Amino acid sequence: MNSRKSQLEAINRLLDIMDDLREKCPWDQKQTLESLRHLTIEETYELADAILENDLQEIKKELGDVLLHIVFYAKIGSEKQAFDMADIANSISDKLISRHPHIYGDVKVENAEDVKRNWEQLKLKEGKKSVLEGVPKSLPALIKANRIQDKVAGVGFDWEKPEQVWEKVQEELAELNEEIKKGNKNNIEKEFGDVLFSMINYARFIGINPENALEKTNKKFINRFQFLEETASKENKKLSEMSLAEMDIIWEKSKEFFR
Known part of the structure; x- marks a missing residue:
């Protein structure tokens, strides 16, 4: 694998290329933060596909596309004198240090669950009013449900055993069946949503990513x-x-x- 020096040189090369493209390429000159947004989402889904296929060469290519977008945003940010690549890297580095007091401080943790719990508590101390503030509104519903459940579990709002969650699934299925018998479409939709939500929760308890x-x-x-x-x-x-x-x-x- 490449040395740290080679990796930094490669990043520097990409930054230089972006400077050239922004100066000389008509298409790249026209792009804005808004125009890149949907392309970034598309590239992220392509990366997700490659990960599911476990195609390491394709993952490498798609990560390159995502990295290009990050560099592109950084370039536009620097033109607006708002932020650049160093600001982005330092921002996430500062966050990682502050969110990992068990590594960079004197906090003791026993396992990954302790780390997640501390992470959510630290975010609240940073000024967030709700642990759910960090869930993007535009996430697909299935992924959003999974993130919601994961986040509230991080502050202790959770079931204790998988068996309890499975009982909840059965309860929601029974309620759905009752509404189907009554034939009220709105209520059927609500109960169907409850079934999906409880199934997604159960997936988390048995270690399965529902998406x-x-x-x-x-x-x-x-x-x-x-x-x-x-x-x-x-x-x-x-x-x-x-x-x-x-x-x-x-x-x-x-x-x-x-x-």
Whole structure:
């Protein structure tokens, strides 16, 4: 692997290139903080995809794209005389030092849960009125639910055992079933949301990331359905003309290849 000197030289090279692009490239000259925002979100999702695929070479490439965006924001910030790359790095370094008193101070911790609890308490001392202030409003709902539960658990608002959470899941399912029988769409939607929220909470208790779990299921379904399409095509059949029983035979076959 590269030495620390080589790594710093590489970052410096990227900063120099960004200076050149901002000065000479018409597209780069036009970009603003706002115009880059949606592109940054897209790059972050591409990185997330590469991580799920465990493709280390693709992860490296996508991390480069994300790093480029950070350097780009830093360049625009420096042009506005608001902040530069050093300010960004120093800001996060200062935060890490203040949030890790068990490393840079005399606080004692026993495990990772103690660290998380201290982290949330320190944020409140820094002036935050709620532990939930740090949850972005624009997060997808599933990820947001997971972050909400994780954060409130950090200050002790949590169940004690997975069994208690599973009982809550069962309770919410029963309530959903009751509303389905009554047929009130608004109440069904509310109870369905409660079921999802409790399932996400249960995932946390059994050590599962619900977003990753669902995305893996999405990918598995896509692979199996595309296998179904390809098999039907080889047999000169159209899915719209096949019976569900015929499709189910191929679907079961797909499970041998995509688990």
